[in-house]
Amino acid sequence: MHQPDSPQDxxxxxxxxxxxxxxxxxxxxxxxxxxxxxxDFGLNYAQLGLLVTVFxxxxxxxxxxxGFVVDRIGARPVLLAAxxxxxxxSLAACNAHSYAGLMCASALAxxxxxPFHPADFTILNKxxxxxxxxxxxxxxxxxxxxxxxxxxPFLIGISALAGHWRWAYAASAAMGCLVLAILIWQxxxxxxxxxxxxxxxxxxHGGNVSPxxxxxxxxxxxxxxxxxxxxxxxxTAALCAIQSFASPALTKLxxxxxxxxxxxxxxxxLCGAVGMVIGGFIVNRAERLERTIGLAMTLAATLLxxxxxxxxxxxxxxxxxxLAGFGTGLAGPSRDMLIKRAAPPGATGRxxxxxxxxxxxxxxxxxxxxxxxxxxxxPQGVFWGAAxxxxxxxASATLVGQGLRPRST
Numbered sequence: 242m243h244q245p246d247s248p249q250d251x252x253x254x255x256x257x258x259x260x261x262x263x264x265x266x267x268x269x270x271x272x273x274x275x276x277x278x279x280x281d282f283g284l285n286y287a288q289l290g291l292l293v294t295v296f297x298x299x300x301x302x303x304x305x306x307x308g309f310v311v312d313r314i315g316a317r318p319v320l321l322a323a324x325x326x327x328x329x330x331s332l333a334a335c336n337a338h339s340y341a342g343l344m345c346a347s348a349l350a351x352x353x354x355x356p357f358h359p360a361d362f363t364i365l366n367k368x369x370x371x372x373x374x375x376x377x378x379x380x381x382x383x384x385x386x387x388x389x390x391x392x393x394p395f396l397i398g399i400s401a402l403a404g405h406w407r408w409a410y411a412a413s414a415a416m417g418c419l420v421l422a423i424l425i426w427q428x429x430x431x432x433x434x435x436x437x438x439x440x441x442x443x444x445x446h447g448g449n450v451s452p453x454x455x456x457x458x459x460x461x462x463x464x465x466x467x468x469x470x471x472x473x474x475x476x477t478a479a480l481c482a483i484q485s486f487a488s489p490a491l492t493k494l495x496x497x498x499x500x501x502x503x504x505x506x507x508x509x510x511l512c513g514a515v516g517m518v519i520g521g522f523i524v525n526r527a528e529r530l531e532r533t534i535g536l537a538m539t540l541a542a543t544l545l546x547x548x549x550x551x552x553x554x555x556x557x558x559x560x561x562x563x564l565a566g567f568g569t570g571l572a573g574p575s576r577d578m579l580i581k582r583a584a585p586p587g588a589t590g591r592x593x594x595x596x597x598x599x600x601x602x603x604x605x606x607x608x609x610x611x612x613x614x615x616x617x618x619x620p621q622g623v624f625w626g627a628a629x630x631x632x633x634x635x636a637s638a639t640l641v642g643q644g645l646r647p648r649s650t
Contacts, residue, residue, distance in 0.1 A: 252430040253368040254377045256423070257361050258384035260320060263420045264357040265388030266395075267327045267350045268296070270334060270413065271343060272485050273393040273503070277406050282340055286486070290612030292343055293485055294605045296351040301601025303355025308594020316360035316433045321424060323360070326353030328417035335410035358597035366581065367433045375574060379521025382573035383514045386566075389484065390510035393503060466592060468641040469580050473599035475634035476538065478607035479545075479627040480569065483509055486611050487562055490620035495555030508563030516570025524574040530582075533575040534638040541568030542631040549624035562624070569631075579641055
């Protein structure tokens with residue numbers, strides 16, 4: 242077993258953060274330029290929502306399978322292959338001349354996204370020492386939010402500066418190549434075969450069962466795994482509403498200038514990053530993680546509900562929507578630690594792959610539903626719908642915490 246090494250921990254956390262930010266950037270590969278695709282390809286919001294659905298269906302199905310691959314061959318080669326898929330997705334978007342071309346880009350990005358959480362969390366759990374693991378989860382979440390936040394200004398900005406949206410995708414492909422080169426250069430720091438902290442193999446519920454004695458699918462019998470799955474489903478359905486449709490919804494509901502509304506998602510993600518910094522300190526001290534999650538997500542739901550009611554002016558609504566990101570971010574590190582507690586020994590990749598496929602399913606099903614709200618003239622539905630599903634996520638997290646508590650004593 243390795244001895245604690247702060248510089249090595251920091252290097253691993255930073256590299257995984259870079260990779261995770263790249264993954265979340267590609268969640269938003271197409272959404273910031275939806276208005277351009279409506280103009281150039283004559284698409285409607287339901288068709289655009291289907292692009293999001295394809296991404297997350299492929300990612301969700303692949304994520305569950307990727308967890309088994311990670312546990313068998315290791316996380317590092319899977320991670321490098323995933324970044325390569327993102328490069329291919331950007332090139333496909335750059336060369337898209339129809340809806341089918343955009344669909345191809347979405348599918349490739351979804352394929353790249355599929356193994357990220359099983360690979361990321363396997364590397365963190367095996368390479369990072371226990372005292373720093375809470376902060377590792379915090380940085381992991383922050384980097385994801387920063388990737389989401391960076392996508393709109395990056396893609397919209399380069400499109401404006403270069404005079405055409407295709408240059409934005411050429412630039413994102415170049416960025417992917419740079420990230421891949423860095424990960425290959427520093428590949429030893431993300432080699433999960435060379436790290437095996439004692440805490441990564443501790444039984445999640447205080448049991449003494451050896452991982453070798455467990456059937457590979459035995460973890461599927463744990464109610465906590467499926468409750469974590471449902472928690473991700475509900476919470477990311479809300480996130481899908483904000484990421485994909487908050488900007489046009491604010492424009493329709495409050496007549497907010499599109500140039501301002503386009504950056505509400507960036508504000509939401511930056512507020513989420515601040516929340517995750519604070520959440521990283523809370524998670525190392527909190528025993529009842531579900532309480533932190535419940536309070537934080539209820540705050541976010543309340544703010545989104547206020548936006549849906551039309552009680553404030555457009556600029557205040559944009560600020561309130563962005564501030565809701567703080568609540569979802571605050572819950573992030575506690576969420577990831579809750580999943581770690583639910584995972585049996587030796588099944589990290591499989592558990593994270595299964596649980597995080599709930600994230601993909603939430604995005605996949607929510608996108609066409611919230612797109613239909615927009616097409617049928619109900620932009621307020623984006624916000625009150627997001628608030629409702631966040632509260633459903635609170636209920637799932639509470640049940641997970643209650644199920645784990647007796648076993649942890």
